[in-house]
Amino acid sequence: MGMTIQEASRKSGLSAHTLRYYERIGLIHAVDRNMNGHRSYTEPDLSWLDFLTRLRSTGMPIADMCRYAELRRQGPETFATRRRLLEVHRERVRAQISQLTGDLEVLDHKIDFYNAQENE
Amino acid sequence: MGMTIQEASRKSGLSAHTLRYYERIGLIHAVDRNMNGHRSYTEPDLSWLDFLTRLRSTGMPIADMCRYAELRRQGPETFATRRRLLEVHRERVRAQISQLTGDLEVLDHKIDFYNAQENE
DNA sequence: GTTTGACTTCGAGTGCGCTCTAAGGCGCAA
DNA sequence: TTGCGCCTTAGAGCGCACTCGAAGTCAAAC
Numbered sequence: 459m460g461m462t463i464q465e466a467s468r469k470s471g472l473s474a475h476t477l478r479y480y481e482r483i484g485l486i487h488a489v490d491r492n493m494n495g496h497r498s499y500t501e502p503d504l505s506w507l508d509f510l511t512r513l514r515s516t517g518m519p520i521a522d523m524c525r526y527a528e529l530r531r532q533g534p535e536t537f538a539t540r541r542r543l544l545e546v547h548r549e550r551v552r553a554q555i556s557q558l559t560g561d562l563e564v565l566d567h568k569i570d571f572y573n574a575q576e577n578e
Numbered sequence: 579m580g581m582t583i584q585e586a587s588r589k590s591g592l593s594a595h596t597l598r599y600y601e602r603i604g605l606i607h608a609v610d611r612n613m614n615g616h617r618s619y620t621e622p623d624l625s626w627l628d629f630l631t632r633l634r635s636t637g638m639p640i641a642d643m644c645r646y647a648e649l650r651r652q653g654p655e656t657f658a659t660r661r662r663l664l665e666v667h668r669e670r671v672r673a674q675i676s677q678l679t680g681d682l683e684v685l686d687h688k689i690d691f692y693n694a695q696e697n698e
Numbered sequence: 699g700t701t702t703g704a705c706t707t708c709g710a711g712t713g714c715g716c717t718c719t720a721a722g723g724c725g726c727a728a
Numbered sequence: 729t730t731g732c733g734c735c736t737t738a739g740a741g742c743g744c745a746c747t748c749g750a751a752g753t754c755a756a757a758c
Binding site: 462463464474478482494495496497 | 734735736737738
Binding site: 582583584594598602614615616617 | 704705706707
């Protein structure tokens with residue numbers, strides 16, 4: 459029924475090493491095991507991994523992700539706390555995008571400059 | 579005339595340690611020295627540092643920046659190579675922005691979800 | 699004249715996020 | 729029954745980009 463760590467790795471884009479590491483540090487809570495002690499990942503596990511990957515790719519530090527994961531484990535009464543945490547993070551993501559957008563413009567100008575020099 | 583490492587640090591946003599480090603690894607070429615051997619940064623040095631900071635903040639690895647700095651030192655005959663290098667990098671930056679934009683949307687939905695739960 | 703403080707060099711240390719290694723278990727195929 | 733392949737664990741190692749420490753120089757302040 460569940461999937462092996464290799465399948466979870468393929469679907470999540472995280473290495474098997476990383477999946478075990480995430481579990482060890484508490485980002486993922488005790489994945490199910492099958493008869494021979496092998497991990498068995500469920501669809502909800504995968505969705506959670508995908509969300510974690512979003513947090514990571516937006517630059518959230520692992521420690522903050524652990525904090526969020528801990529809140530999630532505590533259930534619905536932490537909804538408001540989680541929301542605030544994400545709102546703060548969202549601001550950082552917006553700032554990142556606007557920084558990158560500015561940087562991109564500088565790159566554009568530099569490339570234009572080189573093009574102008576080459577065509578003269 | 580030039581500015582001290584502290585002034586350069588303040589203006590560039592990089593620590594004095596980092597400025598020396600960048601020089602050591604060849605990102606900045608032999609900054610001028612005053613009578614007592616202290617570094618003396620010029621305006622062109624600062625502009626270069628600002629550009630380097632753009633490359634860094636867009637995620638270019640130090641090694642690639644060194645390569646670019648080396649090409650720059652070789653003069654105008656490397657314009658085309660530098661342009662191509664920046665064009666490749668620009669694509670990565672665009673990809674980053676689009677990734678972040680997608681991530682931001684996921685965050686928005688999650689926050690909306692929490693808001694909905696709280697208001698029920 | 700000595701103390702302060704900003705600078706110098708070089709090499710070592712740090713923090714982060716993995717990433718890998720070693721040693722071992724289990725189930726199946728030849 | 730021996731090998732293969734995938735899994736397990738705990739802990740060590742790595743790559744990157746700094747960041748810091750130690751030891752020393754020098755100019756100005758007291």
